[in-house]
Amino acid sequence: AQKVTQTQTSISVMEKTTVTMDCVYETQDSSYFLFWYKQTASGEIVFLIRQDSYKKENATVGHYSLNFQKPKSSIGLIITATQIEDSAVYFCAMRGSALGRLHFGAGTQLIVIP
Amino acid sequence: EAAVTQSPRNKVAVTGGKVTLSCNQTNNHNNMYWYRQDTGHGLRLIHYSYGAGSTEKGDIPDGYKASRPSQENFSLILELATPSQTSVYFCASGDNPYEQYFGPGTRLTVL
Numbered sequence: 001a002q003k004v005t006q007t008q009t010s011i012s013v014m015e016k017t018t019v020t021m022d023c024v025y026e027t028q029d030s031s032y033f034l035f036w037y038k039q040t041a042s043g044e045i046v047f048l049i050r051q052d053s054y055k056k057e058n059a060t061v062g063h064y065s066l067n068f069q070k071p072k073s074s075i076g077l078i079i080t081a082t083q084i085e086d087s088a089v090y091f092c093a094m095r096g097s098a099l100g101r102l103h104f105g106a107g108t109q110l111i112v113i114p
Numbered sequence: 115e116a117a118v119t120q121s122p123r124n125k126v127a128v129t130g131g132k133v134t135l136s137c138n139q140t141n142n143h144n145n146m147y148w149y150r151q152d153t154g155h156g157l158r159l160i161h162y163s164y165g166a167g168s169t170e171k172g173d174i175p176d177g178y179k180a181s182r183p184s185q186e187n188f189s190l191i192l193e194l195a196t197p198s199q200t201s202v203y204f205c206a207s208g209d210n211p212y213e214q215y216f217g218p219g220t221r222l223t224v225l
Contacts, residue, residue: 033211045157045204045216052211091156095211101172102147102214104156 002027004094006105013082014113020067021077021108023092032096034075036064039089039107048090051075079110087112117141118217120205126223133192135220137205144209146188148172148180150201151219157204163188195224 003026013019025034034051049061051068058066067076079086092105118139127133139146144165149157159172161180169180177199179191192199200223208214 035213037216043202043219045219047213047215050213093157101159101162102157104158106154106156 002094002096002103004092004103004105006092006108008108010109010111012111012113015084016081018078018080019082019110021090021110023075023077023105025073025075025094027094027096029096032094035093035102036077037091037093039091041088082112084112084114086110118205118207118215120217120220122220123218124221126225127195128225129196131195133195133222135190135203135222137188137217138186139207140186141207141215142185143207145207146182147206147214148188148190149204149206150174151204152201160190197224200224
């Protein structure tokens with residue numbers, strides 16, 4: 001069975017600082033894909049970044065980057081130079097070899113304080 | 115220009131009534147998905163489809179049916195709505211193995 005766990009319910013940080021959100025996953029699949037999504041206050045869900053399990057390099061998109069630690073089944077999301085508009089709920093998700101099915105964590109609420 | 119749209123955006127239904135939630139995508143993706151979101155549960159998969167005419171059960175399919183009449187459209191049907199189905203429903207499209215793109219959500223309240 002596949003499972004995604006986000007233990008941090010809520011995080012508060014000061015604007016312009018760096019924050020890391022944790023995510024651990026369980027899977028029996030040898031190849032899998034990890035995703036982070038952002039849900040804004042309006043409810044919109046936006047794809048942020050993806051890590052393919054067979055890639056050793058950590059993915060980076062804009063001020064989002066990943067800390068992929070495969071031996072620990074961990075995929076942390078790092079946001080540098082946080083902005084007020086980064087305040088949102090962040091979801092970690094995983095897709096294994098089963099076609100198309102995403103498994104989501106419960107989410108972490110990020111509050112950026114000006 | 116929104117690639118995944120949902121209708122209605124808000125719906126109030128009565129217990130025992132029939133509810134149909136509609137989703138349309140212009141991404142030309144083969145795969146489409148229906149999720150519900152409840153506090154503390156993240157997003158849970160109800161039904162999904164690999165293409166027109168196909169539907170598959172997700173993790174929580176009980177009480178729901180799905181219909182995929184075309185590449186662009188995917189509906190979620192609650193034949194006999196219950197208060198426990200009060201939730202926010204999201205449709206998504208996306209081809210393997212890459213990311214999915216979500217619609218704006220439908221808030222359903224069953225009284």
